[in-house]
Amino acid sequence: MSAQAFLENRFGLGGSVFLVTGGAGGIGFAAARAAAQAGARVAVNDLDADRAEQAAASLRDDGLEAMAVPFSVTEPAAVRAGVAAVLDRWGRVDSLFSNAGNQIRKPFLDYRTEEWASLWQTHVDGAFNLCQAVLPSMVERRSGRIVLMASVAAFGARGTISPYATAKGGLAAMTRALAVEYGPLGISCNAIAPGFVATGFTVAMQENAAFQSYIESDVPARRWGTPDDIAGVAVFLAGPASGFINGQVIPVDGGLLATL
Numbered sequence: 608m609s610a611q612a613f614l615e616n617r618f619g620l621g622g623s624v625f626l627v628t629g630g631a632g633g634i635g636f637a638a639a640r641a642a643a644q645a646g647a648r649v650a651v652n653d654l655d656a657d658r659a660e661q662a663a664a665s666l667r668d669d670g671l672e673a674m675a676v677p678f679s680v681t682e683p684a685a686v687r688a689g690v691a692a693v694l695d696r697w698g699r700v701d702s703l704f705s706n707a708g709n710q711i712r713k714p715f716l717d718y719r720t721e722e723w724a725s726l727w728q729t730h731v732d733g734a735f736n737l738c739q740a741v742l743p744s745m746v747e748r749r750s751g752r753i754v755l756m757a758s759v760a761a762f763g764a765r766g767t768i769s770p771y772a773t774a775k776g777g778l779a780a781m782t783r784a785l786a787v788e789y790g791p792l793g794i795s796c797n798a799i800a801p802g803f804v805a806t807g808f809t810v811a812m813q814e815n816a817a818f819q820s821y822i823e824s825d826v827p828a829r830r831w832g833t834p835d836d837i838a839g840v841a842v843f844l845a846g847p848a849s850g851f852i853n854g855q856v857i858p859v860d861g862g863l864l865a866t867l
């Protein structure tokens with residue numbers, strides 16, 4: 608077997624359909640591009656319809672197969688309609704990368720109830736809505752991959768992100784719950800737990816000199832992660848080579864969680 612055939616067999620997504628939420632920028636867009644380059648037809652969701660359309664169009668401009676499915680992951684009816692549009696167009700969703708997320712940083716006592724709820728609704732309810740929408744057709748085909756977006760915040764905390772850390776911990780538990788329930792039906796559920804990745808999400812930290820020196824002194828890789836550092840793992844978890852991995856929350860953090 609040639610090296611290219613081996614790579615396509617074990618790591619390729621040829622013929623499959625990959626749906627990513629929050630796919631208009633940052634990690635989600637890098638994953639959309641990587642999945643499409645690995646051979647998948649990619650459905651790009653985002654809350655922002657124009658940015659979702661632009662993201663899908665830019666993949667198509669590069670000769671890749673992509674459609675936009677704008678909706679808020681927090682709206683169950685809109686999520687169901689978006690997933691139905693993908694099923695109508697391509698007949699299947701092989702892999703879901705539930706990646707959409709938001710952040711509000713402040714001390715615990717300063718959070719208003721609505722802010723706490725907004726974090727939970729986007730991260731946890733969003734994943735719930737997406738999984739409920741894609742699982743019936745995966746169960747029917749006895750095949751599917753679900754990849755949730757956790758964070759190193761599921762394992763360790765910093766100040767000022769208490770609802771985010773709580774939500775990501777919830778997603779880690781949900782990963783195991785779905786793996787146990789749907790593993791017997793041929794469906795896996797894993798999560799990625801990134802460390803600090805340079806995206807729009809972390810601009811305030813990237814501009815903070817003290818935080819920059821923390822990255823350079825305390826992260827073993829001595830650098831920020833890039834969206835591509837995470838995208839490759841999402842493609843791996845959607846592909847054949849990861850077929851026996853289930854229920855795992857996989858840190859991709861430049862060694863951060865290994866430090867004392």
Ligand SMILES: NC(=O)c1ccc[n+]([C@@H]2O[C@H](COP(=O)([O-])OP(=O)(O)OC[C@H]3O[C@@H](n4cnc5c(N)ncnc54)[C@H](O)[C@@H]3O)[C@@H](O)[C@H]2O)c1
Pocket residue numbers: 628629630631632633634635652653654655678679680681706707708709729733756757758759800801802803804805806807808809
């Ligand atoms: N950047 C990091 O350091 C880091 C670290 C760990 C985990 N994460 C997680 O990675 C994911 C992606 O973050 P990113 O860094 O690429 O940030 P990002 O801000 O570039 O991407 C988040 C995307 O989600 C979309 N989104 C937000 N709410 C939505 C909703 N209700 N419905 C649909 N789309 C919605 C946004 O429009 C945006 O395009 C998030 O879940 C985040 O928690 C990021």
